[in-house]
Amino acid sequence: MDIAYDSLPKRTIMCIDMKSFYASCAAVALGLDPLTCHLAVVGDTEREGSVILAATPALKRDFGIKTGNRLFEVPKDSRIQLVNATMATYLNISVQVTELFYQYVPMEAIHTYSVDESFLDIRGTERLWGSDWELAEKIRDDLYKRFGLSCAIGIGPNMLMSKVCLDIEAKKRGIAKWTYDDVEKKLWPISPLQKMWGIGSRVERRLNHMGIFSVEQLAAYSLPKLEKAFGVMGNQLYYHAWGVDLSELGAPILNGQISYGKSQILMRDYNDPIEVKRVILEMCEEVAARAREERRAGQTVCLGVGYSKDATSGGFHRQMTVAEPTNITMEMYDVCLKIFAKNYDGSTVRRVSVALANICDDDSIQLNLLDTARPKQRELGYAMDEIRRKHGSNALLRGVSYAQGGTARHRNTLVGGHKA
Structure with missing residues (x-):
């Protein structure tokens, strides 16, 4: 099937993710460098079974400790610092980060997806801030100068493409941009399917049972059969596999799945x-x-x-x-x-x-x-x-x-x- 990409809305969406947000905020509060210190944010440092809510990149790299580990799994090493979560502080900083975005785009062009992740529609800002890449670099620099926090930014023609670009490429490189020309070479090779935004473990299992293990196979599958198996969600899965997402900024990634x-x-x-x-x-x-x-x-x-x-x-x-x-x-x-x-x-x-x-x-x-x-x-x-x-x-x-x-x-x- 050939998608008429030229007929789709002309948008430029940024997906901005604050790296190891909780751990980075905690590190900055202690006067530490979030990128080099070994710090973990814990639900309750007094309980051995408490969950690690966030870990700095260095702790992940050097000790293999990541979000979801338990406190008793953290090695007894003097370089590692453990701190209790202070959610009110993190939420306050998140609000301040969003206020910083107001400097670049109007309020209605911002969708706060989570405490540490936001979408920005930057259409029409070229005369003010330059190209999308130049604006991404400016936002990264301003976030670091003001808060001491690092971020990754994915850029795409819609929410889906910008988010997947962020998850697959930008989190490694800092900034990345995908266009519709990248669908076949960057979107389609994604496997397992859970790496694709909007596909959870249950949907992945159902797709696997249908012989679908990559986004390319999903794009090549029969649309009527997907709609029969998943209803309206099958239609969206199919078009997302082709990089098409017509949802407005802030709308659910799969319409009709609200609960x-x-x-x-x-x-x-x-x-x-x-x-x-x-x-x-x-x-x-x-x-x-x-x-x-x-x-x-x-x-x-x-x-x-x-x-x-x-x-x-x-x-x-x-x-x-x-x-x-x-x-x-x-x-x-x-x-x-x-x-x-x-x-x-x-x-x-x-x-x-x-x-x-x-x-x-x-x-x-x-x-x-x-x-x-x-x-x-x-x-x-x-x-x-x-x-x-x-x-x-x-x-x-x-x-x-x-x-x-x-x-x-x-x-x-x-x-x-x-x-x-």
Whole structure:
């Protein structure tokens, strides 16, 4: 298939990634060089099983320690510094970085993708700042001079190409640029498929079962067959394999895949299913509140339970579609209990995730005339949310949060899941 690239919108998008952001911020705060010091940011330096949230490039290179390792895996070496995460500080610096971008492009041309990654639409800035490459170099220099932080910048004709350019090439070289002319020689060789932005482990497994192991094979596959297997997502997978992404700045990489979810690694092993259910209820409360905050509801409830590494299986992830969309906590919880009862095998639990998918507007919910309590439950949820907004997350909690195994009280004191 030949893509008429000349007919596509003429855009220039930058994807900017702050290198080892948490670790670099911590290093600069201590007066160290982020590129040469050996430093790791840890969730809690007092817990041997705590996760390494970020590591400086030197620590990755010289000791093989990277994000996701556990504290007990860090060698006892005097050159290595361990610091607790201070998420409030990192978020504050992230905001200041975004404010720096305002010097180059208007606010609507910036999409903050995560704490350490942003997209910039730089169309029309040539007369002010020169070429895209010159602007990228200026932004890198300004970030280093002001914050002492390094970054990598991928440049492309759309969000997809700039992000993949960043991940595949710019993170090694500092700055890189891909155009549609680079699709065949740079995009297509990508393998395994998880290296492609927007393709997760589950989608990759499904594609592998279809005989697709590289982006080139994905581009050569039958579009109707992909759409039959994946629906609208199959269409987007196909065109992304050709480097085509028509989404507006800040739109989801795969339209139609919006959901609300929450996942947590438990502080300890949970052997008692009653305690696990308490955590599930707390998480249903949080997910439902997130949906209510945007006046949304969902028709599919998802529950994931990950077992301890000593268990014989990894756990399960199942979903169930209900008759009517919901954002009512107890309705979600009842569905999760059914999934849990059907799939839990008694193993030790270490991770729990809850999600609400198949999203629609809350005002489209059909009220059942035979269920007079449902409207009251819906209004109660919004009332509880308002109390928490005014007085704090811990101002109103369910009783399970005060029982053995509850985690909400502690997590509500954290920022981004870690110490503030």
